[in-house]
Amino acid sequence: DSGVTQTPKHLITATGQRVTLRCSPRSGDLSVYWYQQSLDQGLQFLIQYYNGEERAKGNILERFSAQQFPDLHSELNLSSLELGDSALYFCASSAPYQETQYFGPGTRLLVL
Amino acid sequence: GIQVEQSPPDLILQEGANSTLRCNFSDSVNNLQWFHQNPWGQLINLFYIPSGTKQNGRLSATTVATERYSLLYISSSQTTDSGVYFCAVDQTGANNLFFGTGTRLTVIP
Numbered sequence: 001d002s003g004v005t006q007t008p009k010h011l012i013t014a015t016g017q018r019v020t021l022r023c024s025p026r027s028g029d030l031s032v033y034w035y036q037q038s039l040d041q042g043l044q045f046l047i048q049y050y051n052g053e054e055r056a057k058g059n060i061l062e063r064f065s066a067q068q069f070p071d072l073h074s075e076l077n078l079s080s081l082e083l084g085d086s087a088l089y090f091c092a093s094s095a096p097y098q099e100t101q102y103f104g105p106g107t108r109l110l111v112l
Numbered sequence: 113g114i115q116v117e118q119s120p121p122d123l124i125l126q127e128g129a130n131s132t133l134r135c136n137f138s139d140s141v142n143n144l145q146w147f148h149q150n151p152w153g154q155l156i157n158l159f160y161i162p163s164g165t166k167q168n169g170r171l172s173a174t175t176v177a178t179e180r181y182s183l184l185y186i187s188s189s190q191t192t193d194s195g196v197y198f199c200a201v202d203q204t205g206a207n208n209l210f211f212g213t214g215t216r217l218t219v220i221p
Contacts, residue, residue, distance in 0.1 A: 002156070033208065043198065043211035056206045088153060099143050099162075099207050103155035 004104035006091050012110045018079040021107045023091030025072055031094045032074040033101060034066055038087035049074055081111045114139045116212035118199055124218045125189050133184040133215045135199030143202035144175050146184050150195045189219045
């Protein structure tokens with residue numbers, strides 16, 4: 001158990017819908033990262049937050065957004081869902097001044 | 113952008129055998145991490161190793177940053193070592209990892 005929690009574990013929804021994925025980092029970690037793992041794109045970095053502020057963006061679509069709250073948990077919002085958004089979405093966290101990232105169990109999203 | 117190539121793409125081992133997995137990257141990096149994704153999908157951090165050598169039990173890793181490669185050694189493999197091994201790098205300094213395509217390891221009893 002990495003100490004990073006993600007909910008829900010599985011999510012099935014329809015095209016055009018909106019979903020929210022939730023992540024709680026390890027105690028004491030200030031950085032939260034979101035990654036997407038799909039069969040065709042592999043593991044891709046989406047976005048990073050540090051202590052409530054957006055720090056870096058990767059290959060995140062405009063239909064996707066995220067935020068980190070004062071209690072440091074983070075949410076990834078996916079809207080106008082398409083079939084191609086079906087993937088495993090991971091959250092990771094790291095401690096201040098530490099590079100090692102600890103991954104949560106992921107949320108498996110299926111868009112029908 | 114940076115290219116991260118892992119080899120071999122697939123590897124089948126008998127339990128007890130040793131193996132070496134390789135990660136080549138096309139540009140200088142300031143961060144390199146190895147991960148194991150088990151058959152249930154969980155990603156486990158094995159090493160943070162931007163340079164040098166580290167060992168953790170039956171696993172060890174070496175990164176030669178000047179030659180742009182890293183190696184992961186697995187000794188006395190066990191069936192629980194099965195899964196996909198990823199190498200991930202960062203060039204930005206912001207710790208945003210770029211993942212390779214992985215090596216799928218199957219250890220058979």
